[in-house]
Amino acid sequence: MYIVDYITRELANNQETLEETQNKGVVLALYEALSARDVDKVQKLLASDLEWWFHGPPSHQFLMRLLTGTSDKDYSFNFVPQSVAAFGPTVIVEGCDRVRKITWVHAWTVTDGIITQVREYFNTSLTVTRIGNNSTDQSGFATSITSLHCPSVWESSLTSQVGRSVPGLVLAI
Template sequence: MSLTASTVSLLKFFRGAQTFPPSSSSLIFQELALSQEILEDSRTKGVVTALYEALKIRDAEAIQKILAPDLEWWFHGPPSHQFLMRLLTGEQESDFRFVPHSISAFGPTVLAEGFDQSRSIAWVHAWTVTDGIITQVREYFNTSLTVTRFGNTDQSDCSSSIASLHCPSVWESSLPDRVGKSVPGLVLAI
């Protein structure tokens, strides 16, 4: 394991071997926080990637270990497109394959996007991973999805609490040209 110079400096700081001016120590803590965020994103993305691998080979035992028994499910799309629910509940054998073209993690939220060109279907799954298992899924079919991070801005002159809210876009689906003629757009705040 290789330590960055900042991490070594941070260790020396905590051992009392060296002191830092406030600006240097705050930069080190920011880097450490960013490293923790990247590590968490990697872990949550790994859980979702493992789920898609288990789905691909229809490994029911692995799927049960990855999904919470009380999985919260939200679906947006035509009822005929509830392929994942049918697959996981064993209600009906489906030939639909969930092969993600992209997987992105934002803390506990992991977004996976895929396409089935032969059926003109695009899908997005927004998974929530808690303590290494998936506790929530939001499915979107043939819908353009924009994900925003919900938070406060640093505007001290705002008198209204609503005026101080800011929702920067952190992810946007990329539908292929052949999917749907008119696709509704939705916004998901995380």
């Protein structure tokens, strides 16, 4: 029985890894399409009702202007991913524009191969935590508030590149 449970868990873990790899591929394909200004490919990768969250100065809404076509034709802000991590449907991408002294983090949600949500952070240190619990009853609910546990699974690493203090936020997944 233990061996069957172990194999089942391992297969489930491998499936999660496959899902995460596929989700990272979708997000990286989006960055390639953005870089190439390939509108057709961008439209295929994004849900038509993309949910958007933005944290940063309004002047830094580069991605929104790029995707909506409201940026000047001469204007260019290239999103070059410097780190990528996936946690189930969530893909975290971090980058930095040293010339402008801007760091950015995008937290994408991928559902069935389509990006359905983006949370965008500019000049903000981000910590991603996974909500879970250490102890559950038969129905899967935490047996007490004190058993809830939120480990950090990812943290911004490029915020020091801008040479100033930035606010910090926590994203719970």
